[in-house]
Amino acid sequence: MLDYVYELDIFEIIGQTETKTFDEILNRIAKHLTDLVDERIKKGLYKTYLGYDGNEDYLRGRLKINDMISNPVLLKIPCLYRLNTIDIKENRIILYTLYLLRNIIKDDFVSNNVMYCFRILAGCINLQHFTSHDCHVLNYNRLNEDYVPIHNLCAFFLDLLSPSHEYGDERMIPFVIDMPLLFEKFVASYFKKHMKEFLDIEAQKEFRFGKKDCKIDLLLRHLETETKYILDTKYKDASEPSNDDIYQVSFYATQQDCKIAYLLYPKSEIEFSETTENNVCIIAIGMDLKENVRNGINEAIEKMGLK
Secondary structure (H helix, E strand, O other), rough: OOOHHHHOOOOOOOOOOOOOOHHHHHHHHHHHHHHHHHHHHHHOOOEEEEEEEEEOOOOOEEEEEEHHOOOOOOEEEEEEEEEEEEOOOHHHHHHHHHHHOOOOOOOHHHHHHHHHHHHHHHOOOOOOOOOOHHHOOOOOOOOOHHHHHHHHHHHHHHHHOOOOOOOOOOOOOOOOOOOHHHHHHHHHHHHHHHHHOOEEEEEEEEEEOOEEEEEEEEHHHHEEOEEEEEEEOOOOOOOOOOHHHHHHHHHHHHOOOOEEEEEEEOOOOOOOEEEEOEEEEEEEEOOOOOOHHHHHHHHHHHHHHHO
């Protein structure tokens, strides 16, 4: 699921691979990040021009005449100039991510790679705090398009790493995975990647009901039949759909003029079932996450009959 949500493209495994601890997963992702960063360092870090406003020992760029007139005793020259630099947001995000990784990677080989890349960047780039949101609002061009997978990996780590007030035996930065949110984003990402030829897909569809803002996990429209569907993910340990789940998804369907709504649970034990509420056909489907996640969601899509 992490692979699809963050577009990591590093879990393309034939068959099965046993991972005993979550540290092994982090080591694998961190190594992939350092490999990409090291490759970019060898090619040369991305540069761009930034504007600077300051007092210099010599004239650079444009002279700020008004400042000189208002303060004629200045010992330095007030200038406006542009400088081609690597100390930019694209590289600072990488540096900050490596800074956080220093404290959580336990594998010696991967840790050495992290420190190697960190030392190189720290020598010419300022350390600055960032969030995962900052990784998704950047603009790319042909000179820095290879930064996209690097920033996707950075977003993954920045989403997970956060400070904690509790004490432990070792110095580290703890992390948490919001599994309901991950499950929801995984389903949305998978549909957008593999179902776009059949469906028009709108994730987190917003609408207003009275004074309340509401969001639907997925609003689907079949491109051939124009039929609309509601898909709501429920990451919970349930043996059958609860009344609250049924009422919620039927309300969403009514508001969007849909006649069919799906409830998707991460448990294969939930049997395929149909019920009707407010003239909406509500279908509950269980998805197997224990073995192969791709097989699990493909089987769920087949049960929905959306292709």
